Amino acid sequence: MILPIVGYGDPILRKETQPITADYPGLKQLIDDMFETMYNADGVGLAAPQIDRSIQLVVIGFRPYDEATDTYGEEEERHVLINPEILEEVGEKQYFNEGCLSIPDIHEDVLRPESIVLHWFDENFEEHNEQIDGMFARVAQHEIDHLHGKVFTDRLSQLRKTMIKRRLNDVAAGKVHPKYKMKRTNKR
Numbered sequence: 001m002i003l004p005i006v007g008y009g010d011p012i013l014r015k016e017t018q019p020i021t022a023d024y025p026g027l028k029q030l031i032d033d034m035f036e037t038m039y040n041a042d043g044v045g046l047a048a049p050q051i052d053r054s055i056q057l058v059v060i061g062f063r064p065y066d067e068a069t070d071t072y073g074e075e076e077e078r079h080v081l082i083n084p085e086i087l088e089e090v091g092e093k094q095y096f097n098e099g100c101l102s103i104p105d106i107h108e109d110v111l112r113p114e115s116i117v118l119h120w121f122d123e124n125f126e127e128h129n130e131q132i133d134g135m136f137a138r139v140a141q142h143e144i145d146h147l148h149g150k151v152f153t154d155r156l157s158q159l160r161k162t163m164i165k166r167r168l169n170d171v172a173a174g175k176v177h178p179k180y181k182m183k184r185t186n187k188r
Ligand code: ZN
Pocket: 099, 100, 101, 102, 142, 143, 146, 152
């Protein structure tokens, strides 16, 4: 089932989320619904607060990019992160152009470490403690921010923040019309 996506300005995107256990009701269905919602919106990651659940759950899916051949792999890389925790930042910080399904039409370069050491549980509640890199590390960091009430525009310079302020206000006022369904609350 495709779920409506919560937009910038909704207080749930500013809340600290709660960890979950394996007996969280309807977890498997929720993960399926989050993947379906993400793919429908052409996203590469989705965090639970974006579908109105304040829990520590993230889905990620993308086709890996091969720099050597400048092509995208056929096989999709998929990850489910439950209760993820960044233990260490590794390597140089790099800029990468990010967007967010909760903030349609805004894309900005964001500085983040290229690799992280991450502790998480997958959809089978198997424990992982690994260094992750590349696209996986980038998307994971963006989504984990959501679990702590942060969005990518918080990480921009003061100048960039000022420049996009009007557009952010438009999103908060519901004056955006992406091709996917957004949750409308107190919006006109
Ligand atoms: Zn996002």
